[in-house]
Each structure stands twice: as structure tokens, then as C-alpha cells.
Amino acid sequence: xxxxxxxxxxxxxxxxxxAAPALKMASMSIxxxxxxxxxxxxxxxxxxxELDRFAGQLDxxxxxxxxxxxxxxxxxxxxTHAVPLTNVFREDVIVPPLGADAALDQAPAAxxxxxxxxxxxxxx
Amino acid sequence: MGGELTRMTAAGxxxxxxxxxxSAVEVTRAHLDRIEAVDAGLHAFLHxxxxxxxxAARAVDERRAAGQPLGPLAGVPVALKDVFTTTDMPTTCGxxxxxxxxxxxxxxxxxxxRRAGLVIxxxxxxxxxxxxxSTENSAFGPSRNPWDLRRVPGGSSxxxxxxxxxxxxxxxxxxxxxxxxxxxxxxxxxVGVKPTYGGSSRYGVVAFASSLDTPGPLARTVLDAALLHExxxxxxxxxxxxxxxxxxxVVAAARxxxxxxxxxxxxxxxxxxxxxxGVTARFAEAVELLESLGAKISEVSxxxxxxxxxxxxxxAPSECSSNxxxxxxxxxxxxxxxxxxxxAEEVMSLTRAAGFGAEVKRRIMLGTYALSSGxxxxxxxxxxxxxxLITRDxxxxxxxxxxxxxxxxxxxxxxxxxxxDDPMAMYLADLCTIPSDLAGNAALSVPCGLAPEDGxxxxxxxxxxVLADDRLYRxxxxxxxxxxxxxxHPLLDEATGLDEEAAR
Numbered sequence: 001x002x003x004x005x006x007x008x009x010x011x012x013x014x015x016x017x018x019a020a021p022a023l024k025m026a027s028m029s030i031x032x033x034x035x036x037x038x039x040x041x042x043x044x045x046x047x048x049x050e051l052d053r054f055a056g057q058l059d060x061x062x063x064x065x066x067x068x069x070x071x072x073x074x075x076x077x078x079x080t081h082a083v084p085l086t087n088v089f090r091e092d093v094i095v096p097p098l099g100a101d102a103a104l105d106q107a108p109a110a111x112x113x114x115x116x117x118x119x120x121x122x123x124x
Numbered sequence: 125m126g127g128e129l130t131r132m133t134a135a136g137x138x139x140x141x142x143x144x145x146x147s148a149v150e151v152t153r154a155h156l157d158r159i160e161a162v163d164a165g166l167h168a169f170l171h172x173x174x175x176x177x178x179x180a181a182r183a184v185d186e187r188r189a190a191g192q193p194l195g196p197l198a199g200v201p202v203a204l205k206d207v208f209t210t211t212d213m214p215t216t217c218g219x220x221x222x223x224x225x226x227x228x229x230x231x232x233x234x235x236x237x238r239r240a241g242l243v244i245x246x247x248x249x250x251x252x253x254x255x256x257x258s259t260e261n262s263a264f265g266p267s268r269n270p271w272d273l274r275r276v277p278g279g280s281s282x283x284x285x286x287x288x289x290x291x292x293x294x295x296x297x298x299x300x301x302x303x304x305x306x307x308x309x310x311x312x313x314x315v316g317v318k319p320t321y322g323g324s325s326r327y328g329v330v331a332f333a334s335s336l337d338t339p340g341p342l343a344r345t346v347l348d349a350a351l352l353h354e355x356x357x358x359x360x361x362x363x364x365x366x367x368x369x370x371x372x373x374v375v376a377a378a379r380x381x382x383x384x385x386x387x388x389x390x391x392x393x394x395x396x397x398x399x400x401x402g403v404t405a406r407f408a409e410a411v412e413l414l415e416s417l418g419a420k421i422s423e424v425s426x427x428x429x430x431x432x433x434x435x436x437x438x439x440a441p442s443e444c445s446s447n448x449x450x451x452x453x454x455x456x457x458x459x460x461x462x463x464x465x466x467x468a469e470e471v472m473s474l475t476r477a478a479g480f481g482a483e484v485k486r487r488i489m490l491g492t493y494a495l496s497s498g499x500x501x502x503x504x505x506x507x508x509x510x511x512x513l514i515t516r517d518x519x520x521x522x523x524x525x526x527x528x529x530x531x532x533x534x535x536x537x538x539x540x541x542x543x544x545d546d547p548m549a550m551y552l553a554d555l556c557t558i559p560s561d562l563a564g565n566a567a568l569s570v571p572c573g574l575a576p577e578d579g580x581x582x583x584x585x586x587x588x589x590v591l592a593d594d595r596l597y598r599x600x601x602x603x604x605x606x607x608x609x610x611x612x613h614p615l616l617d618e619a620t621g622l623d624e625e626a627a628r
Contacts, residue, residue: 035489050477054489057547061547065435069502071506071509078511082562085367106457
């Protein structure tokens with residue numbers, strides 16, 4: 001017989017250990033204007049509604065991740081890769097390249113054997 | 125007959141195919157029939173490749189008929205996460221921006237599966253670009269948990285986990301960046317393994333966070349996971365972070381299934397307050413079980429683990445903001461708004477806004493923020509230092525013990541929709557799994573029973589040092605054998621979500 005199931009309580013009943021928003025970082029909170037700037041940098045044409053929603057959510061997330069600043073890490077070297085490797089070489093073997101047809105096969109638009117793209121310079 | 129074939133282990137199927145007791149085509153048909161019967165309710169697959177699978181199965185049968193040698197998993201079906209490129213199937217990463225994309229090349233993992241005679245049934249659902257813990261971030265709708273269709277199967281490799289737990293496939297392949305194999309494995313009641321970073325190739329894995337992404341196996345038994353681990357892993361010159369070392373002896377370790385004399389450390393920081401009571405109870409029982417099997421248990425503190433989650437949510441989004449810049453609407457994928465008046469940059473911004481879902485947008489912006497000048501040192505730089513400290517915690521711990529253990533997740537599978545609008549709550553699903561992603565060491569989740577309060581599976585996480593992946597299998601196989609014996613049947617026999625659905 002299947003064990004009885006009941007809904008777990010709301011999320012709030014469990015502590016949120018590592019992620020508990022550190023509200024003392026409030027001075028670092030992010031504004032809607034900053035989020036709009038990030039969207040531009042990120043090449044995301046967001047709607048006004050999205051900007052409102054993301055501003056609130058990113059504010060909470062940034063406050064939570066700012067906890068890394070509590071750690072005493074003076075003089076600790078950064079880790080960029082889990083298993084460090086340097087100067088990785090392989091034999092320089094000639095292999096057939098991807099042909100033009102295969103490369104263009106999934107292009108949103110192609111013309112005369114090339115990718116066709118929208119204009120990249122301003123009109124004036 | 126078909127029903128029996130789908131209940132078999134991968135090892136059992138391979139042995140039967142090799143012995144000629146059953147053909148690979150019959151095995152494949154049985155699994156395609158199962159997918160046909162249950163996937164409408166489960167939605168584990170984004171694409172089912174029936175013809176290609178049957179062709180691959182026939183090739184195995186022909187090789188056998190010709191007396192050619194077969195690999196240890198020849199003729200075994202496998203469900204492949206839709207993040208691995210495949211020339212004969214779409215690769216979408218659960219994103220609208222890649223809907224219908226046909227890659228011009230196979231991922232190394234794809235190629236190795238094919239070469240080993242595995243039969244790829246299709247591509248499985250996932251959180252968009254592997255960002256999420258529930259598959260609810262898929263642009264094509266969520267997958268469901270075979271234990272209870274109202275709940276999530278975990279994520280991001282939730283489609284592969286659900287497929288394996290629902291007997292649609294004996295094996296699944298996923299990728300783990302913050303827990304995306306172990307967490308869905310745990311909440312679906314199956315085995316999920318994150319190999320040592322670099323142990324499995326990233327070539328042809330659509331990149332999320334390159335310093336973390338690690339392909340790995342999902343299976344119903346520890347031995348099956350080990351067989352798939354061996355088949356898919358190994359050095360790849362096409363991945364510059366691939367480790368040039370032999371694959372650890374994982375299959376032998378799974379067969380050894382012995383923890384006598386092994387030193388096992390319980391991580392102080394991964395438990396206690398904030399964990400669901402049933403998770404804590406089953407974990408405590410697993411610790412007792414390991415002790416009764418002859419392991420030496422001690423408690424080990426890894427003080428910086430509590431900073432793993434915030435560090436991860438700086439490092440992974442930073443890498444993602446850079447990696448996903450490639451989706452520029454120029455060479456492949458979606459293009460929106462190209463009406464002859466707009467510039468390439470405008471088309472790019474419109475396309476990315478239309479093609480990416482909310483979580484991907486959040487992470488791209490978060491990463492752009494963390495990497496921007498003025499914030500770099502305080503966020504990304506600091507997170508990288510925390511990463512060093514977490515690695516040092518592991519190094520110190522592994523001087524005292526052979527493996528570390530913890531619950532795999534703080535809670536069991538949560539209801540669909542519960543955390544969709546609360547990103548921080550969703551992020552907590554990976555609380556226990558993230559440290560090993562940051563440090564790159566091997567880690568595995570194996571089922572250790574059901575939580576009494578909701579009847580849902582709980583995972584035991586085992587963590588081993590870099591390139592000591594074999595230790596995971598030794599411990600997990602011992603736990604699996606002891607629990608199966610005590611219970612008298614495999615845990616998945618108690619998964620009734622699909623039967624309940626059928627009865628409705």
C-alpha cells in the first residue's frame with residue numbers, strides 16, 4: 001500500500017540556510033534603472049512588466065549572493081577551474097572542416113552562400 | 125514480454141542481447157511502446173527518435189549475427205538530455221531560441237554512446253539551458269515525477285530522470301552544473317552521478333557554465349550507472365578541460381559493494397535545521413546502516429560549504445552571461461524582428477527577449493552585473509576565492525576520511541508551481557550538491573528510502589575526491605544491496621504515480 005501523502009508545509013517553515021537574504025546589504029540593492037541598463041548590456045529587449053518583476057527578484061538574489069562578502073578571504077587565490085590544467089596541447093591533425101552547406105543549413109537567413117544579417121551600421 | 129523487458133536492468137538487457145535470448149530490436153520496441161503508453165502524462169521526452177532507435181538496434185543485432193564482439197551495453201536503450209548535440213535529432217536545450225535546431229555535429233558523449241552500441245531513444249526535457257531544479261523552466265512544458273505526477277521530477281536533467289524512473293529507458297544521460305543530475309536522481313528515486321569535472325567530455329554539450337558543466341549517468345541500479353559512466357567517459361582531445369587519465373574503475377567498484385573499514389565523514393554543515401524531517405530521518409538511518417556494514421563513521425566540518433550557494437549563484441550566472449552571448453540570431457536558431465528596418469543589434473535584443481525564458485534572462489543579467497566593472501571584485505572575484513576555500517575544505521576533509529556523505533537534497537520532490545515565482549526557493553534545491561560542482565570532485569546520489577510524511581524518495585549523497593569516482597560506487601552499491609535486501613524489492617516498485625494516473 002502506498003504511504004499516506006500530505007502536502008509539505010510552506011517553504012517558509014524551513015530555514016533557508018546559505019541563501020537567507022542578508023538585508024544588511026540593502027545599500028547594494030539594485031534599482032529598476034540599473035536592471036534596465038543590465039538588460040541593454042545583455043541585449044535583452046525587456047518589457048516594462050519584465051523590468052518591474054526582474055528588478056524585485058534580482059534585488060533579493062543579489063542581497064543573498066552578497067553573503068560571499070562575509071568570508072575572510074584576504075590573500076586567498078581565486079579558483080577559475082575546478083581541476084586546473086594549463087597549456088593543453090593536442091596533435092595538429094588535419095580534419096575536413098564543416099562545409100559551407102552544413103554551416104548555413106540552420107541559418108535564420110542565407111544568401112549566395114553566406115549568412116544574411118540585418119544592417120550593422122546606423123542609417124546616417 | 126514487452127513489460128518485462130522494460131523492467132530489466134541495463135546489465136541484464138546487455139547480457140540477454142549478447143546471449144541471443146532477446147534481440148536489441150525487441151528491447152527497443154518495448155521501450156518505445158512504454159514511451160507511447162505513458163509519456164503523454166509524464167512528458168519526459170521532447171523528441172522520440174523511433175526510426176533511428178530501431179535502426180541502431182538492428183545494427184547491434186546484425187553485428188551479433190555476424191559474430192562480431194559487442195560492448196558491455198550494446199543494445200541497451202538510453203534517454204539523452206536535450207543539451208547534447210545530435211546530428212539526427214533536434215537539440216533545443218528546452219529553449220525557444222533553439223526550437224527545431226539540427227546541429228551539424230554529434231557531441232563526444234553522443235558519439236561514444238553510438239559507438240558502444242547503445243540505442244538512443246530520443247532527447248529528454250530539461251530546464252532551459254540547464255538552469256533550474258524542476259524542468260519547469262523548459263519552454264516546452266514541465267516533466268512530471270513518476271512517483272506523483274503533480275510533483276516535479278527535479279532538474280535540470282528532470283526528463284532523463286523521469287524517463288528512467290518510469291521505465292521508459294533503463295539509462296539516462298544528464299549534465300550536472302549545480303546538482304542537475306544528483307538532485308533529479310534523488311527526487312525520482314534513482315541513481316545519479318556527477319563524475320569528476322573533466323572526466324566526461326563537454327564537446328557538443330551546449331555550454332551553461334563551462335568551469336562546472338559535467339555530463340554523467342542516471343540509472344535504476346548502481347551497477348548500471350557504473351556501466352554507463354565507463355561507456356561515456358574518458359579523455360577527449362576536443363575538450364581542453366578533459367582530464368587525460370584513465371576512467372576510474374567504477375564498474376569493479378560497483379561489483380565490490382563493500383564498505384568494511386572505509387572511513388566515511390558526515391558533513392556537519394549539510395543537515396539539521398532547514399531539512400525536511402523525513403529526509404533527515406532516512407539519512408540518519410543510512411548512516412547507521414553504513415556503520416553496521418563496517419564503515420567507520422565520523423563527523424567532519426566543512427565550514428565554507430554554507431557559502432557555496434551564494435558563490436555558485438555568482439559564478440554560474442557570470443559564465444552563463446558570457447556563454448549565452450552566442451545566441452545572437454545571426455548564424456542559427458531563432459531570429460525575430462528582421463523586417464529590413466532594424467539593425468542587427470535590435471534584432472539580437474528582440475530575439476533574445478523572445479527566445480529566452482525568465483530564469484535564463486535573470487541569470488544573464490545577474491552575471492552581467494557580477495562581471496561589470498566596479499562590482500567584479502566584490503562579487504565574481506570574491507566568489508572565486510570562496511571557491512578556493514570550499515576546495516580546501518574538501519582537501520582537509522579527505523585527509524581524515526575516504527568519502528563524505530550528506531542528504532542529496534533538503535526536501536523531497538516539491539509540487540509543480542510551488543517555487544516558480546520564487547527563484548531563491550528554487551535555488552535551495554541544490555544546496556547539498558553545489559559544493560562538489562565548485563570543487564570539481566566526484567559525487568553521487570543513491571536512493572535511501574521514502575520520507576514518511578509524503579511517501580517520496582530521499583537520496584543519499586556520497587562525495588569522493590577528484591578522480592576517485594570508484595569510491596562512490598563502492599559505497600552506493602553497498603547501500604543499495606543492503607536496502608534492497610531489507611525491503612525485499614527495489615524501491616521503484618513502490619512508485620505508483622503512473623498507475624494512479626492510469627486508474628483515474
